Amino acid sequence: MRKILSRAFLAQSVLRVAPRLLGKFLVRRFRGKERACLITEVEAYDGPGDLACHGAKGRTKRNEVMFGEAGRWYVYLVHGLYSMLNIITGSQGYPAGILVRGVEGIEGPGRLTKALHIGRALNGKKAVKKGGLWTEDRGFKVRSSQIKRTPRIGVDYAGKVWVKKPYRFILKVKKINRPTGGPITLI
């Protein structure tokens, strides 16, 4: 079962979508090869009121994708080194998105984008169709008991209220059952 995640799914509120992104697959097509990775860690950024969200400071050239339609990638550079990959969710005009922090075998948002050759060329591109990068449901089932919630990482600047929000979702998975016995990351 392989189904590209729809715009309608992503247009729901970010706090509903974020945990449901766990167990889905991030699929990268690059230089003629396709690689699918199970998403294991995400963070939600929820609108103009969320002081950790880029959208809270108003619309700028950098963050304008956040204010657009759900189902597009928002990619930006941090610390001059690392690209951060986010998928936009919710309603048009409401800046909200989900930072993909990890996939199976690659922990860390900067490492992940480096490994999959994800950069700002993908900023603003559609995530809901086969292109360079999209997401799929491949039938991997996640129980709520497998999801751990914690505060977000690296958002100390956001003030005590928003620093503490449990908007980080981690998929706890020991061993994954897969038909082939090979790695979950498929070429």
Place this chain on the structure above:
DNA sequence: ACGATGATGAAC
């Protein structure tokens, strides 16, 4: 604990 490394946005 800290340096790498550069875009970003705001102040001036």
Place this chain on the structure above:
DNA sequence: TTCATCATCGTA
């Protein structure tokens, strides 16, 4: 034009 800041990572 300058400045502080930054959704990080690797090495120590």
